[in-house]
Amino acid sequence: MADAQPQSSSEPQAVHPFANSNSLIVVIPDNIDVEEEARLYEELCDAANDEAAIRPESPHSAVGAPSVFSNDIWLGEGTGQSTGFARDVQISGWTRVGDKREGAYIVYDCAISTKEGTVMHVHKRYSDFAELHARLRATLPQYQQRFLPAMPPKSPLSKFRPTFLESRRRLLQHWLSSILLHPEIGGCQAVREWMMAN
Structure with a gap:
């Protein structure tokens, strides 16, 4: 970051908002070389792709942080390949x-686009x-339970109102x-059976 120019005493001096902070804050400079950053990013992607090509795939590897190198959906670091089959999920009406x-x-x-480009339409009630x-609560390993979001609540009195629906x-x-x-739950047996059930 370039040195600040001294200001004259007649002008009020600007105080940096984090000047007295003890936190680990990094202020990004204004003069970032975008081309250099893009080149470094490409090198990083190439290195990750080379490493993925060498690394044996194991569906039983430990789950890590989501990877930024996925072309489809998230891939956990070290998991090899996602077991999920979906690329996009929409409930169209x-x-x-x-x-x-x-x-x-x-x-x-439910309109579910697969990685191959097929769109599957499945019709499901709230009870489904x-x-x-x-079933996921009963069958998933404990470490995957935290990835399950809460179900939307029931509302028997307004279940046919358009705004509620x-x-x-x-x-x-x-x-x-x-x-x-x-990457793992999306391909589990419970999900696949749910997709195929009427």
């Missing part, structure tokens, strides 16, 4: 089945999402994306 007197229910249209959540659609999409796009 919902529809009501039946009428209220005969026990109507809502079905959500809840069953998958319960839109809110639930967004929450379920986030919930399902967190599971299907996870």
Whole structure:
């Protein structure tokens, strides 16, 4: 960072906002050489790709931090390759089945894009999402339990209102994306069976 120019006594001196901080803060200089940074980043990516080519793949390796070198979804460091099959998850809408007197229910249209480019449409009720959540809680190893997000809450009184259904659609999409796009959970047996069930 360039030395600051001394200011005249008539001008008020600017005080750096972190001048008295004891925290580990690094102030990034204004004069970053973007081309040099890009070159270093490419070298880093090339080195990581070379290392991945040499390293044997093991689906049983320990999970590390997410890798920035994935072209599809997150890949944990040292895990080799993701076991998940999904590239993108959207819940595109919902529809009501039946009428209220005969026990109507809502079905959500889940559009799941695979890594091969195929889009699978599966139609699921809220109870189907809840069953998958319960099965994952029962079958996943303890260290993976922390990756399961909380289920969107039930609301029996407003379950047919459009504003509630839109809110639930967004929450379920986030919930399902967190599971299907996870590098290990997304390919587990419970998820695959849930996808194929009617």
